[in-house]
Amino acid sequence: xxxxxxxxxxxxxxxxxxxxLAIDTEKASNAAFLAKYPIHVWPTLLVVNPKxxxxxxxxxxxATVPQLSKLLDESEKTYRSKTLSSADSLLASADKLxxxxxxxxxxxxxxxxxxxxxxxxxxxxxxxELAIFSLMMANENAHCTQLALDLYPRLAGTVSGANVASGGxxxxxxxxxxxxxxxxxxETLEKATREALMDKSIPLxxxxxxxxxxxxxxxxxxxxxDAGAAKLRSEWIxxxxxxxxxxxxxxxxxxxxxxxxxxxxMLKTPEKAIPMLxxxxxxxxxxxxxxxxxxxxxKAMGRFDDALAASDRALxxxxxxxxxxxxxxxxxxxxxxxxxEMAKKTLEETIRYAKSLPREQVSKAMIDSLEKRLxxxx
Amino acid sequence: MRRSTLLLLxxxxxxxxxxxxxxxxxIDDDYSKAVAHAKxxxxxxxxxxWAPW
Numbered sequence: 001x002x003x004x005x006x007x008x009x010x011x012x013x014x015x016x017x018x019x020x021l022a023i024d025t026e027k028a029s030n031a032a033f034l035a036k037y038p039i040h041v042w043p044t045l046l047v048v049n050p051k052x053x054x055x056x057x058x059x060x061x062x063a064t065v066p067q068l069s070k071l072l073d074e075s076e077k078t079y080r081s082k083t084l085s086s087a088d089s090l091l092a093s094a095d096k097l098x099x100x101x102x103x104x105x106x107x108x109x110x111x112x113x114x115x116x117x118x119x120x121x122x123x124x125x126x127x128x129e130l131a132i133f134s135l136m137m138a139n140e141n142a143h144c145t146q147l148a149l150d151l152y153p154r155l156a157g158t159v160s161g162a163n164v165a166s167g168g169x170x171x172x173x174x175x176x177x178x179x180x181x182x183x184x185x186x187e188t189l190e191k192a193t194r195e196a197l198m199d200k201s202i203p204l205x206x207x208x209x210x211x212x213x214x215x216x217x218x219x220x221x222x223x224x225x226d227a228g229a230a231k232l233r234s235e236w237i238x239x240x241x242x243x244x245x246x247x248x249x250x251x252x253x254x255x256x257x258x259x260x261x262x263x264x265x266m267l268k269t270p271e272k273a274i275p276m277l278x279x280x281x282x283x284x285x286x287x288x289x290x291x292x293x294x295x296x297x298x299k300a301m302g303r304f305d306d307a308l309a310a311s312d313r314a315l316x317x318x319x320x321x322x323x324x325x326x327x328x329x330x331x332x333x334x335x336x337x338x339x340x341e342m343a344k345k346t347l348e349e350t351i352r353y354a355k356s357l358p359r360e361q362v363s364k365a366m367i368d369s370l371e372k373r374l375x376x377x378x
Numbered sequence: 379m380r381r382s383t384l385l386l387l388x389x390x391x392x393x394x395x396x397x398x399x400x401x402x403x404x405i406d407d408d409y410s411k412a413v414a415h416a417k418x419x420x421x422x423x424x425x426x427x428w429a430p431w
Contacts, residue, residue, distance in 0.1 A: 079422045
């Protein structure tokens with residue numbers, strides 16, 4: 001959003017209507033904020049009432065300029081309104097439940113809000129997306145699939161419709177193979193996701209479209225259609241390379257680096273990621289991402305010493321929970337290289353570092369899983 | 379937004395960028411300051427919770 005959205009002059013009119021706050025969730029100094037507002041999706045957009053710290057609006061994921069304008073208008077209205085309609089107050093309680101990570105209950109409240117919604121309700125799209133997202137987080141795949149099937153026809157041709165279709169498709173791929181509704185649901189939602197992907201009039205961001213490809217590839221894999229999945233992957237990488245080529249700034253181009261890297265590794269052509277990542281390393285000399293991604297690319301190429309050198313450069317710049325990910329990747333490099341001794345030392349260092357972080361930034365489950373791995377390695 | 383996409387999404391926000399070109403006056407990493415400003419102006423706070431991934 002920093003590369004494409006917050007720089008857009010169209011948002012200037014909102015400048016005085018809100019106080020604008022950016023929270024880097026990796027910084028230990030933001031632990032108190034995270035205790036109050038847990039964040040599990042990046043970015044997460046929140047609108048907060050400063051008088052009582054309540055959440056006026058919560059949105060998981062990035063937004064394009066038109067999406068953000070809509071969210072801002074919506075939340076302004078909710079913030080100012082003295083009395084809320086029943087759908088609006090159900091939505092507010094759903095947002096609150098979601099903030100408290102009670103996803104099963106949040107999903108129910110979003111659905112109730114949708115059921116009570118007046119015609120042309122401004123919050124309909126967002127509520128539908130969040131109902132699907134909450135069901136996904138609660139692992140309620142059958143319900144999620146059915147709700148997506150029910151809601152999609154009312155949202156076809158919109159950003160929310162695209163996200164509902166691809167979220168529902170993702171839930172459908174998780175259904176048990178003997179589920180009688182599975183085949184038909186997969187077919188319908190795959191068609192809907194494809195339709196959204198092809199509709200150039202829907203103002204989806206590059207990463208939204210990339211997410212749709214991701215769901216579609218996964219659906220083809222579920223169907224054991226290797227040729228279909230391979231065809232989609234090549235379409236996907238061509239799309240990402242095209243978007244990166246069209247980027248007007250280095251920031252915009254680098255938005256596509258992680259997607260392209262994952263795909264190059266998946267397609268067994270990790271060497272293709274090297275020039276793009278070296279360019280980003282030059283463009284953003286203080287950023288740990290280009291060297292940490294170079295480490296992954298070199299590892300996939302079997303160039304372990306180059307991977308370790310890149311990992312050194314990344315660790316020198318990294319901070320916060322992300323450093324754990326870089327250290328874990330370093331452990332994997334040593335394992336791939338066959339150096340068990342250094343792998344173990346790296347794991348011990350990772351555990352020490354994870355334990356030094358505020359508990360809002362690192363879960364107990366994460367530390368437990370690292371310790372379990374260390375035990376197995378000993 | 380399938381699960382692995384959520385992981386992918388986490389990778390999207392880019393490292394500390396110069397804020398010079400932004401049209402919105404963001405406060406960085408200071409919730410108390412934002413609350414104080416918002417109370418004075420009687421406006422809500424917009425928060426972008428991000429990570430430099």
